[in-house]
Amino acid sequence: xxxxxxxxxxxxxxxxxxxxxxxxxxxxxxxxxxxxxxxxxxxxxxxxxxxxxxxxxxxxxxxxxxxxxxxxxxxxxxxxxxxxxxxxxxxxxxxxxxxxxxxxxxxxxxxxxxxxxxxxxxxxxxxxxxxxxxxxxxxxxxxxxxxxxxxxxxxxxxxxxxxxxxxxxxxxxxxxxxxxxxxxxxxxxxxxxxxxxxxxxxxxxxxxxxxxxxxxxxxxxxxxxxxxxxxxxxxxxxxxxxxxxxxxxxxxxxxxxxxxxxxxxxxxxxxxxxxxxxxxxxxxxxxxxxxxxxxxxxxxxxxxxxxxxxxxxxxxxxxxxxxxxxxxxxxxxxxxxxxxxxxxxxxxxxxxxxxxxxxxxxxxxxxxxxxxxxxxxxxxxxxxxxxxxxxxxxxxxxxxxxxxxxxxxxxxxxxxxxxxxxxxxxxxxxxxxxxxxxxxxxxxxxxxxxxxxxxxxxxxxxxxxxxxxxxxxxxxxxxxxxxxxxxxxxxxxxxxxxxxxxxxxxxxxxxxxxxxxxxxxxxxxxxx
Amino acid sequence: xxxxxxxxxxxxxxxxxxxxxxxxxxxxxxxxxxxxxxxxxxxxxxxxxxxxxxxxxxxxxxxxxxxxxxxxxxxxxxxxxxxxxxxxxxxxxxxxxxxxxxxxxxxxxxxxxxxxxxxxxxxxxxxx
Numbered sequence: 001x002x003x004x005x006x007x008x009x010x011x012x013x014x015x016x017x018x019x020x021x022x023x024x025x026x027x028x029x030x031x032x033x034x035x036x037x038x039x040x041x042x043x044x045x046x047x048x049x050x051x052x053x054x055x056x057x058x059x060x061x062x063x064x065x066x067x068x069x070x071x072x073x074x075x076x077x078x079x080x081x082x083x084x085x086x087x088x089x090x091x092x093x094x095x096x097x098x099x100x101x102x103x104x105x106x107x108x109x110x111x112x113x114x115x116x117x118x119x120x121x122x123x124x125x126x127x128x129x130x131x132x133x134x135x136x137x138x139x140x141x142x143x144x145x146x147x148x149x150x151x152x153x154x155x156x157x158x159x160x161x162x163x164x165x166x167x168x169x170x171x172x173x174x175x176x177x178x179x180x181x182x183x184x185x186x187x188x189x190x191x192x193x194x195x196x197x198x199x200x201x202x203x204x205x206x207x208x209x210x211x212x213x214x215x216x217x218x219x220x221x222x223x224x225x226x227x228x229x230x231x232x233x234x235x236x237x238x239x240x241x242x243x244x245x246x247x248x249x250x251x252x253x254x255x256x257x258x259x260x261x262x263x264x265x266x267x268x269x270x271x272x273x274x275x276x277x278x279x280x281x282x283x284x285x286x287x288x289x290x291x292x293x294x295x296x297x298x299x300x301x302x303x304x305x306x307x308x309x310x311x312x313x314x315x316x317x318x319x320x321x322x323x324x325x326x327x328x329x330x331x332x333x334x335x336x337x338x339x340x341x342x343x344x345x346x347x348x349x350x351x352x353x354x355x356x357x358x359x360x361x362x363x364x365x366x367x368x369x370x371x372x373x374x375x376x377x378x379x380x381x382x383x384x385x386x387x388x389x390x391x392x393x394x395x396x397x398x399x400x401x402x403x404x405x406x407x408x409x410x411x412x413x414x415x416x417x418x419x420x421x422x423x424x425x426x427x428x429x430x431x432x433x434x435x436x437x438x439x440x441x442x443x444x445x446x447x448x449x450x451x452x453x454x455x456x457x458x459x460x461x462x463x464x465x466x467x468x469x470x471x472x473x474x475x476x477x478x479x480x481x482x483x484x485x486x487x488x489x490x491x492x493x494x495x496x497x498x499x500x501x502x503x504x505x506x507x508x509x510x511x512x513x514x515x516x517x518x519x520x521x522x523x524x525x526x527x528x
Numbered sequence: 529x530x531x532x533x534x535x536x537x538x539x540x541x542x543x544x545x546x547x548x549x550x551x552x553x554x555x556x557x558x559x560x561x562x563x564x565x566x567x568x569x570x571x572x573x574x575x576x577x578x579x580x581x582x583x584x585x586x587x588x589x590x591x592x593x594x595x596x597x598x599x600x601x602x603x604x605x606x607x608x609x610x611x612x613x614x615x616x617x618x619x620x621x622x623x624x625x626x627x628x629x630x631x632x633x634x635x636x637x638x639x640x641x642x643x644x645x646x647x648x649x650x651x652x653x654x655x656x
Contacts, residue, residue, distance in 0.1 A: 520570045
């Protein structure tokens with residue numbers, strides 16, 4: 001693209017403020033005419049524009065041209081084939097794309113285990129300060145003291161929340177934090193001269209857990225779930241032996257259930273010399289209420305983009321710092337942020353002082369913008385505020401669960417495990433499929449016509465036709481009521497005519513997608 | 529195949545697999561219930577001809593739009609043929625689970641194992 005970026009923050013450029021999806025009274029039935037957006041063929045920016053069109057014209061060069069700055073072998077022989085567009089075309093292109101998407105800023109987004117909470121605008125203001133936003137990654141530590149201090153303070157805050165004393169901010173996603181944790185486990189065992197080849201994961205685990213284990217070269221061994229939705233302790237005891245390197249656990253788990261046997265589980269794992277790993281995906285349920293370190297965990301990863309407010313769901317950037325116990329500390333990734341006696345900060349790259357380190361996990365120091373927003377969140381809420389956030393997240397989930405337990409819904413979408421939940425809960429759509437002839441997928445698609453993003457569906461795998469709902473603490477009672485009413489309405493409507501849900505959605509820019517074709521024949525190249 | 533069907537001439541494994549035995553060679557596949565639960569199948573990862581399978585153990589993977597799932601062997605033996613057509617048309621597992629959607633043919637090592645499998649009536653009863 002030629003020229004400067006478009007001023008997207010200009011409110012006049014956004015869509016018609018009169019259209020608010022949450023104000024839809026009744027979801028429309030099958031329309032006979034497709035909307036303009038449905039008829040439009042979505043084009044990439046490379047297919048738009050015309051040769052010679054410009055959004056920005058650079059002033060004439062007022063310094064001497066020198067020909068020897070770049071060696072010939074590094075110079076292009078012909079210019080790159082970039083799109084050529086005017087500024088209004090660019091602005092319209094991206095605003096149009098943003099309207100084709102469903103986002104948290106336009107509606108309820110109860111995607112389970114993803115913690116789609118509101119991202120306070122204050123954080124954006126702080127992250128946009130030039131000292132943060134324009135900081136160059138190659139800036140020497142002596143000239144980036146403020147940034148290092150913020151990171152050092154964030155590490156201390158996360159250590160306090162985890163109940164574990166040492167933190168590395170390097171991992172750039174939850175899965176990256178998991179990989180770091182399993183590599184730390186390997187380094188710990190190898191340093192003790194032990195070779196262990198198995199890692200245990202419960203069958204409720206996030207799919208990234210077994211993927212991480214496999215990537216780190218371990219064998220995945222699944223542990224069963226007891227009737228209450230927690231780890232089957234007898235099965236764990238049978239499978240925990242001297243070959244086990246680690247148990248990866250999410251607590252509360254993806255059923256939204258806090259495993260009350262956690263101390264017993266930790267004892268079994270530690271007895272065989274393995275580490276206990278905390279997947280922080282569901283930390284939003286327990287911030288400031290209980291600490292993974294106090295439960296006996298050795299390694300924790302955080303999802304700053306979930307629990308600590310980052311815009312996410314669009315693919316990043318994320319941030320997955322890890323906190324570890326004293327016995328794991330020698331293996332942490334380097335460099336480590338250190339504070340000298342004079343109060344100045346530095347990056348300890350030293351291979352001597354960190355000889356056992358698993359090394360670098362990424363270039364530079366991590367996704368700094370995420371650090372700024374999460375630090376702003378932690379400091380603006382404070383210890384009490386974080387605890388309140390978790391308590392309201394649990395309250396909201398239980399309120400919505402109670403609303404969905406009323407007659408007309410509960411007989412088709414019963415709670416899969418337990419009676420109460422933590423910050424999220426799992427319903428089973430199996431009776432709905434059997435009695436009404438619509439699947440969980442159809443319910444999810446029909447919810448889009450009501451202006452709601454669907455919850456997570458078909459996960460966790462152990463629940464048939466699963467619906468995993470996480471409302472988060474930032475939603476109002478009115479929104480939760482409207483969502484529950486929409487689910488009840490869809491079920492009522494399906495009793496009369498299941499075809500309505502089976503062919504939904506009707507109001508979105510694209511209708512039902514051919515997911516099988518998308519998986520089998522993905523279009524991943526754009527001819528230029 | 530839109531309607532549930534469970535042919536009378538097959539034997540069934542509780543993990544939703546079927547087998548049909550002829551002259552010591554068994555054909556394996558997954559049942560209507562299994563393909564319906566999986567949703568649209570987008571990929572079949574076949575085992576190699578010549579590898580051995582054990583009753584009750586996974587021998588292949590199917591990937592649907594929802595998840596990747598193991599496929600369990602109803603009987604033990606050695607794989608003598610793999611349905612390579614599923615590489616291009618994995619949807620046959622949904623469209624025709626007992627015909628074009630067959631997965632492997634196995635030369636049985638323990639013919640007596642079939643006594644532990646379910647007939648149509650017992651399998652259908654297990655689904656409710």
